[in-house]
Amino acid sequence: MADNSYSWPKAEETSALGKRVNRIDGVEKASGRAKYTYDIQLPKQLIARALGCPHAHCKIVSIDTSVAEKVPGVVHVHVFEKAKPGSEIQWQGELIAAIAAESDGAAVEGLSKLKIQYEMLEVFVDDANLAAAQAANRATKGGGKEQTEREPGDDDDEKEFVTAEFARLFKESKYVIDGFYGIDAITHCCLEPHGATVAWNGDKLLAYLSTQNVSGTDEQFADGLKIAADDVEVRCEHIGGGFGSKFAPDYWGVAAAEISRATGRPVKLMLDRDQELKIAGNRPSAYLKVKLGADANGVIQVWDSEHWTSGGATGGGVPHNGVIPYVFEPKNYRRSQINIQTNLGPQRAWRAPNHPQACAITHTAIDDLAARMGADSMDIFLRNLGTDDARRIGGAKPSVYRAEIELAAKLMDWKAKWHPHGKGAAKGSVVDGLGLAIHTWGGGANDSNCNLKIHPDGSVETFCGTQDLGVGTRTAIALVLSETLGIPYTGIKVNLGSSKLPVSGPSGGSTTIGGVSESHRRAATDALAKIGDLVAKKLGVAADTLVAANSRIGVKGQPDKSLSWKEACNLIGMRPLEVTGSFKRGTPSPLSNSTVGGVQMAHVLVDKDTGVVKINKFVAVQDMGLVVARKQAESQIYGAIIMGIASALFEQRIADRASGAFLNSELRDYKLARLGDIGDIVVEIYEPESERSRGVIGLGEPPVISPGAAISNAVANALGVRVPVLPLTPQRVLEALQKAGRA
Amino acid sequence: MKNFEYAAPTTESEALQLLGDSSVSTEILAGGTDLVGLMKKMIVTPDRVVNILGIPSLRTLERRVDGQLWIGAAVTLDTLLDSPYLAGYDAVTQAIRGINSMQFQCQGTIGGEICQRPQCWFFRGGRGLLGEGGQAAANGDNRYHAIFGNDGPAKFVHSSRIAPALIALGAAVRVIGGAAGRGPDGADGEVGERLVPIAEFFQTPRHERQRETILAPNQLVTHIVLPSPAGIANATYEVRHGEGPDYPLAAASAALRMDGERVADARIVMGQVAPTPWNTVAAAALLRGRSIDETVAEAAGQAAVADATPLSQNAYKVQLAKVAVKRAILAAAGHPTGGF
Incomplete structure (x- = not known):
C-alpha cells in the first residue's frame, strides 16, 4: 500500500525545492576547512605505508622483515594474511606488507628493506584478445539467452528452429550489419585514495574512513577485528570520490586498526596513487561481435551477439542479462557472454555498473546501421523506440525519449549540423561529426x-x-x-x-x-x-x-x-x-520513484592527420522526476559528462602483455580529460509535470552512461569509419583510418 | 623516500664542491617537479641533494651585445614566458606554452626541463633506465617509445619539450665543473667551464651507468645560450592527445633562415621520437632553396621519417612525427597548419 500521508508541493508553490542555490558547505570546501579522511591527523599518529606486489602472478616464497624492522623510525611491520609464504598473488599491486613508522619517509624506506622471494607464475592480462584468452584457458562461458518472436512448433527441435529462424530473419532483413565494438577497462581513479585513520579508546575503535557507506562499514570493521559492532564508530565528513569503489573498509583498513591495536597508537594508512589504481577498483572491459538485421525503415528485427568481458582476476564482468543490447529490445535476439580471467585487480561497481559499457558496444552498432542506410542516426534511434503502447525498448517510456531527443536536437541544432557519415566538409585535415546515444537507470x-x-x-x-x-x-x-x-x-x-x-x-x-x-x-x-x-x-x-x-x-x-x-x-x-x-527501500511512496531516461548528443572535430579528437559541443537532456537541488543536480550531470568524455577519449588501464604490469598506474600516464578537452557542455533537465509528479529519483549515475557511445558515433559520422574500441586515442583513430584505406 | 643530506649552496663553486664529493651520490634539485617524484618512488636515491635555486648567477636572464640570450639554468619557465627577451624565439615560447600547466611553468626551470629524466613507464616503474636492457620495451607495451635511434638498449624517448627548439635555434649549454682540463680554461683545480652545442649535450645511454646527457655527476649546467633569432623563422608543433600537461605523442621544432621567399638554411628537430632530440638532416636538406608551401612541408615531413624504425606497437608515431615536422615548418613560415 502506498503511504499517501506525505506529498510534495506543486511546482508553482515551492519556495526551496528545485531552486538553484549554493551549497551550504561550499565555503567550507572551497576554503579548505572541510576535513577529508586524508586530512585527519591525530595526536601521536603513526604513518603506515604498504608494499604492493611488483608481479602480476606469483607465489610468495619467503618474507624477511628483520632489516626493515631496524630502519630508524619504523615502529611496526604487518604482513598481510593473503601474502604469507606459500600464498599465490593474482595481480600486481596486491598488498604484501604494511609498515607503520614515525614518518612517511621512514615507512617507505622500511618497505624498501623487506626481503621477499617470489616464484613467478604464468601471466595473462590481454582481456581484449578472445583467441589468446581461449588459448591460455582463461575464457569461460558466462551464459546467454535467445528469444524469437515466433514460437517453435510442438514437433520442432528448439535449437534447429532458432537457427533456421535466425537465418530466415537475416535473409529477410534489408540491412545486415556485422560489427565489432569494445571498451577497455578503466579505474575509479578517486582523487582521494582509499584508506583510513584509526584510533582505539580502550576497546572501542574510531575509524575515519574514506567511504560511501558509513552506516554499513562499522559492521565490517567489527567482523574483521572480532569485536562488537557497537564498539566501532566510522566517520566520513567529506570524501574525495568513491564512484562505487568505497563500500568497505577493505583489508588494508582493517589492517590499520590491527596495527593501531598492536602499537597502541593511532594509525593512518592511505593507499598511494599507484596502489589506488591497481587494487582499489576498476570498471570491467567489454568487447562485442554482433550481427544485426533491420527492415527497410531501419527497425532492428534480429540481434545476434557474443561479448567477452573481464572483471579481472576474480572473474565477473559485464553481464549479457538486462543490458545487451542496451535499452533497445529487438523481438528476436540471441546473446552470449564469455568471461575472461586475467591477472589484474578485481572489478568494483563503477558509476552505473555495466551500463556505460553496454551502451558503448551496442549503440555504436545502431549508428553503423544508420551509416549503412545513409540515414540520419537520430531518425534510426527514433524509429527503434516504438510507442508507449508498443514498446521496443526497456527503461523510460518511448514518449519520454522522443521528447528528450527532440529537445536535445534543438539544443544541438542537430538538423542543421547533420551530414551523412563521412560526407562532411573538411577544413584542412579537420572533419566534424554528430552522434547520439540514450540511457536508462533505476535510482529508487x-x-x-x-x-x-x-x-x-x-x-x-x-x-x-x-x-x-x-x-x-x-x-x-x-x-x-x-x-x-x-x-x-x-x-x-x-x-x-x-x-x-x-x-x-x-x-x-x-x-x-x-x-x-x-x-x-x-x-x-x-x-x-x-x-x-x-x-x-x-x-x-x-x-x-x-x-x-x-x-x-x-x-x-x-x-x-x-x-x-x-x-x-x-x-x-x-x-x-x-x-x-x-x-524503507521498496516502499511505494508518492515522494519518490525510480527509472529515468536520458539522451546525449556529441559534436566532435577530428584531425584526420593526427587522429586527435576534440569535443566541440555536448548536449545532455535528462529526466530525474522531481528536482530537489537544481544546481547540484546540474553539477552531477556536468561531472558525469566530463567523466564520460574522459573514458571515451583518454582513460584506459594499460596492462603490459609481456609482464602483466599495470603500466599507467600513475596520473602522469593515466590520462584524464582536462578543462580544455570537454568543449561546450549544455545540460537540460527534462522536468514537465508528468515527470515531476513522479517524485524524487536518483541522478548520479545515468548521465555517465551515454558519452562513450555518443562520442564514438560522432567520430564515426565525422570520418565515415568506425573506430571500434574506446577510448578513441589518436593511435586507434589512425589505425582505423589505415585499415579502411582512408589514411 | 630514502633519507638524504640537503645542501643549498649560494655560489657556483660551492655547488661544484658539493657535487664533486665522489663518496656520496648526488642529485641536483631546481624546481623539483621531476626529481621529487622520482625520489618518492625511490627510482633515484641520492645521498645528497644539492638545491641550486639559491645561486644568484643561475637565475639571471641577460641579452648580450652580440645578440645572444643567456638564460640561467634556474630561471623558471613562466619567467621566460613573461620576458620580452623571448621575442623572436617562437619555437621556445610555443614549447613552453604547450606544457599547459601553470604549476609546471611556475615551478619548473629551463635547466631542469632539458635535464628531466625519461617518462618511460618501465623506467618509472623501477625497471631501470633502459628497462631491463631494452627488453621491457622491445617485448612489452611500447606505444609511446622511440621510432628512431632505438637499435640499442635505450628505447625510451627523450622527454624535453624545449630541447628540440633549442637545438633548432643553435643554442649552447654552459657546463661547469668536472671537466677540468677539458674545458677552454679548465686547468686542474679550477672550475672548468665550456660551452657545449646543445645538440651534443644529449646522448643515448648504452648501459645503466650512463645518463641521457653528457653531464658528469660533478658537473652543473649554469646557462642556456641562444644566438640572436634575427632572420630565423621558427616554430614548434606538438601532437598532443588532449589539452592537459601530458607529454606530446610527437613534436618538431623548425628554424628556417630565410633568403627572401626561399629557405637559405634550415634545422628541423623532432621531439618525443628518440632517446635524444632527433635532428633530421634530410628534411632540412629538402627545404634549402625552396619556398615553403604545403607540398614542400609535406615532402619534408616525409623525408624526416623515411628512416624511422618503429617498434611493435608504435608505427602510428611515424605518421605523427611526419605531421609534426610538416606543421612546424608551415607554422615557422607563417602558414596555417591545416589541423588543430
Whole structure:
C-alpha cells in the first residue's frame, strides 16, 4: 500500500525545492576547512605505508622483515594474511606488507628493506584478445539467452528452429550489419585514495574512513577485528570520490586498526596513487561481435551477439542479462557472454555498473546501421523506440525519449549540423561529426532514517547516517527541510557522516537523494504538524488552515493570524522537539520513484592527420522526476559528462602483455580529460509535470552512461569509419583510418 | 623516500664542491617537479641533494651585445614566458606554452626541463633506465617509445619539450665543473667551464651507468645560450592527445633562415621520437632553396621519417612525427597548419 500521508508541493508553490542555490558547505570546501579522511591527523599518529606486489602472478616464497624492522623510525611491520609464504598473488599491486613508522619517509624506506622471494607464475592480462584468452584457458562461458518472436512448433527441435529462424530473419532483413565494438577497462581513479585513520579508546575503535557507506562499514570493521559492532564508530565528513569503489573498509583498513591495536597508537594508512589504481577498483572491459538485421525503415528485427568481458582476476564482468543490447529490445535476439580471467585487480561497481559499457558496444552498432542506410542516426534511434503502447525498448517510456531527443536536437541544432557519415566538409585535415546515444537507470530511494531536532529557539538540525559523496547531499537535505518548514535553507544544520547516526543506506545506485528526501520530508512534515497543533491552539484556528512559509506559520493570506517561526518554536517548551523520519527501500511512496531516461548528443572535430579528437559541443537532456537541488543536480550531470568524455577519449588501464604490469598506474600516464578537452557542455533537465509528479529519483549515475557511445558515433559520422574500441586515442583513430584505406 | 643530506649552496663553486664529493651520490634539485617524484618512488636515491635555486648567477636572464640570450639554468619557465627577451624565439615560447600547466611553468626551470629524466613507464616503474636492457620495451607495451635511434638498449624517448627548439635555434649549454682540463680554461683545480652545442649535450645511454646527457655527476649546467633569432623563422608543433600537461605523442621544432621567399638554411628537430632530440638532416636538406608551401612541408615531413624504425606497437608515431615536422615548418613560415 502506498503511504499517501506525505506529498510534495506543486511546482508553482515551492519556495526551496528545485531552486538553484549554493551549497551550504561550499565555503567550507572551497576554503579548505572541510576535513577529508586524508586530512585527519591525530595526536601521536603513526604513518603506515604498504608494499604492493611488483608481479602480476606469483607465489610468495619467503618474507624477511628483520632489516626493515631496524630502519630508524619504523615502529611496526604487518604482513598481510593473503601474502604469507606459500600464498599465490593474482595481480600486481596486491598488498604484501604494511609498515607503520614515525614518518612517511621512514615507512617507505622500511618497505624498501623487506626481503621477499617470489616464484613467478604464468601471466595473462590481454582481456581484449578472445583467441589468446581461449588459448591460455582463461575464457569461460558466462551464459546467454535467445528469444524469437515466433514460437517453435510442438514437433520442432528448439535449437534447429532458432537457427533456421535466425537465418530466415537475416535473409529477410534489408540491412545486415556485422560489427565489432569494445571498451577497455578503466579505474575509479578517486582523487582521494582509499584508506583510513584509526584510533582505539580502550576497546572501542574510531575509524575515519574514506567511504560511501558509513552506516554499513562499522559492521565490517567489527567482523574483521572480532569485536562488537557497537564498539566501532566510522566517520566520513567529506570524501574525495568513491564512484562505487568505497563500500568497505577493505583489508588494508582493517589492517590499520590491527596495527593501531598492536602499537597502541593511532594509525593512518592511505593507499598511494599507484596502489589506488591497481587494487582499489576498476570498471570491467567489454568487447562485442554482433550481427544485426533491420527492415527497410531501419527497425532492428534480429540481434545476434557474443561479448567477452573481464572483471579481472576474480572473474565477473559485464553481464549479457538486462543490458545487451542496451535499452533497445529487438523481438528476436540471441546473446552470449564469455568471461575472461586475467591477472589484474578485481572489478568494483563503477558509476552505473555495466551500463556505460553496454551502451558503448551496442549503440555504436545502431549508428553503423544508420551509416549503412545513409540515414540520419537520430531518425534510426527514433524509429527503434516504438510507442508507449508498443514498446521496443526497456527503461523510460518511448514518449519520454522522443521528447528528450527532440529537445536535445534543438539544443544541438542537430538538423542543421547533420551530414551523412563521412560526407562532411573538411577544413584542412579537420572533419566534424554528430552522434547520439540514450540511457536508462533505476535510482529508487534507499533506506534512510533521520532524527530531526527543532529547538525552542527556532534552530533546526538533523542527524542522518548518510554521507555526502561530494554531490551536495547536505544541501539537498537542507532544501527539503526548508521547503517543508518554510524557513531558509542556509540556517539548517545537517549532521551526517557517522555510523553512530540513524542508519541510512550506502550511497550507491543513485539511491541517496531519494532516501534522504523521503526520511526528511516525512520527519519535517510530522514535526510541522506537531508545531502546527501548538500554533493553532495559540491562535485559535484550525490546524489544517495553517501554512508554513517565509519563516512564519499562520493562516494563509491572514498576516494577523500567524506567528513567526521562532515564536512558534517557543511553544515547544523547554526541550527540543525530536522527530524521526524513516523510509524503507521498496516502499511505494508518492515522494519518490525510480527509472529515468536520458539522451546525449556529441559534436566532435577530428584531425584526420593526427587522429586527435576534440569535443566541440555536448548536449545532455535528462529526466530525474522531481528536482530537489537544481544546481547540484546540474553539477552531477556536468561531472558525469566530463567523466564520460574522459573514458571515451583518454582513460584506459594499460596492462603490459609481456609482464602483466599495470603500466599507467600513475596520473602522469593515466590520462584524464582536462578543462580544455570537454568543449561546450549544455545540460537540460527534462522536468514537465508528468515527470515531476513522479517524485524524487536518483541522478548520479545515468548521465555517465551515454558519452562513450555518443562520442564514438560522432567520430564515426565525422570520418565515415568506425573506430571500434574506446577510448578513441589518436593511435586507434589512425589505425582505423589505415585499415579502411582512408589514411 | 630514502633519507638524504640537503645542501643549498649560494655560489657556483660551492655547488661544484658539493657535487664533486665522489663518496656520496648526488642529485641536483631546481624546481623539483621531476626529481621529487622520482625520489618518492625511490627510482633515484641520492645521498645528497644539492638545491641550486639559491645561486644568484643561475637565475639571471641577460641579452648580450652580440645578440645572444643567456638564460640561467634556474630561471623558471613562466619567467621566460613573461620576458620580452623571448621575442623572436617562437619555437621556445610555443614549447613552453604547450606544457599547459601553470604549476609546471611556475615551478619548473629551463635547466631542469632539458635535464628531466625519461617518462618511460618501465623506467618509472623501477625497471631501470633502459628497462631491463631494452627488453621491457622491445617485448612489452611500447606505444609511446622511440621510432628512431632505438637499435640499442635505450628505447625510451627523450622527454624535453624545449630541447628540440633549442637545438633548432643553435643554442649552447654552459657546463661547469668536472671537466677540468677539458674545458677552454679548465686547468686542474679550477672550475672548468665550456660551452657545449646543445645538440651534443644529449646522448643515448648504452648501459645503466650512463645518463641521457653528457653531464658528469660533478658537473652543473649554469646557462642556456641562444644566438640572436634575427632572420630565423621558427616554430614548434606538438601532437598532443588532449589539452592537459601530458607529454606530446610527437613534436618538431623548425628554424628556417630565410633568403627572401626561399629557405637559405634550415634545422628541423623532432621531439618525443628518440632517446635524444632527433635532428633530421634530410628534411632540412629538402627545404634549402625552396619556398615553403604545403607540398614542400609535406615532402619534408616525409623525408624526416623515411628512416624511422618503429617498434611493435608504435608505427602510428611515424605518421605523427611526419605531421609534426610538416606543421612546424608551415607554422615557422607563417602558414596555417591545416589541423588543430
